[in-house]
Amino acid sequence: MVRLRQLVLAAREQAPVEQALRELLAAPAPHHDPDVGAFGLTNAVHAAGCDFVEVVSPSEPGTAAGRWLARNGGDGGYMLMVDGPATLTAPDRLAALAVREVHRVDLPDVVDVHLHPRDTGGVLLALDAVDPAGSWRWAGPAWTESSPTCAGGLREVTVTVPDPGEVTRRWAALLDVPAVGGGCRLPLDDGRQHLSFVAGAGAVAAVTAARLAWPGVEQRAADVGGVRFEVVPLEET
Structure with missing residues (x-):
């Protein structure tokens, strides 16, 4: 089963976006990973149900x-991280799909x-393959080789691209999932999540919207880091 686990925003200034995310998600203190310094970056990873922003x-x-x-031209949704079976990350499979790797860690x-x-x-x-299931090293020690009790998380993510049809076909092959409804939408996590591609005016692909759900949360919405976020109770999804 393939599942979205993390949405990554890129921001020129981290502190205000980090604070806005923490307030929106009502999240505990985020995890700051010193290893991203190898990429010339600083970061903050916020828990949102069983997934992360x-x-x-x-x-x-x-x-x-x-x-x-x-x-x-500014802050926005820069990256998506997916958790799936080990076969998803196999080098020969990716080579057959004519996609280059820019980073790999085992x-x-x-x-x-x-x-x-x-x-x-x-x-x-x-593309990530984790063991044990539910763990997520990139969220810090509590999630490394274990998975705290949690529920819900990412439910809908929208990516703006120049050619939605072509990108949908490409990602369906990369994630080994079928498009649904004849449109530019991919079901993930056994239908509990959906990834949609829509046309944009520019040439740069970016995540522009995300919907998240977990138990007991109050419904709210906000624009943070160039992404429109909606947070809803898990019972309503």
């Missing part, structure tokens, strides 16, 4: 995120592969 900001010139921010509890956006046609996509 991260913000990254360049800490030095010449980063991929910094170049994306310049092309996008650890005892996770294989993490980042795919070249020019080959996916959409935003930066990371």
Whole structure:
């Protein structure tokens, strides 16, 4: 089963977006991963049910995120991270799909592969295979090789792209899932999540909207980091 686990925003200034996300998600203190410094970034990873919303900001010139921010003309949804079976990350499978890897790490509890956006046609996509199920090393020690009790998370994500039809076909193959309803929409997590591609005026792909749900949350919405967020109670999804 393939599941969206993390939405990543890129922001020129991390602190205000980090604070706005924490308020929107009513989240505990985020995890700051020093390892992203290898990419010239700082970050904050916020828990949202069983899934996560991260913000990254360049800490030095010449980063991929910094170049994306310049092309996008400001903050926005920069990357999606997907959790799936180990076969999803197999190098021979990705080579057969004519997609380049820009980063790969193999650890005892996770294989993490980042795919070249020019080959996916959409935003930066990371394919992850975790063990044990539900763990998520990138969220910090509490989620490394274990999974705290949780429910809900990401439910709908919208990505604006120049050619929705072509990108839908490409991502359906990359994620090994079928498009539904004859449109540009992919079901994930056994239908509990959906990923939609819509046409945009520009040439830069970006996540522009996200809907999240978990138990006991009050319904609210806000624009944060160039993304329109909606948070609803899990009972309403």
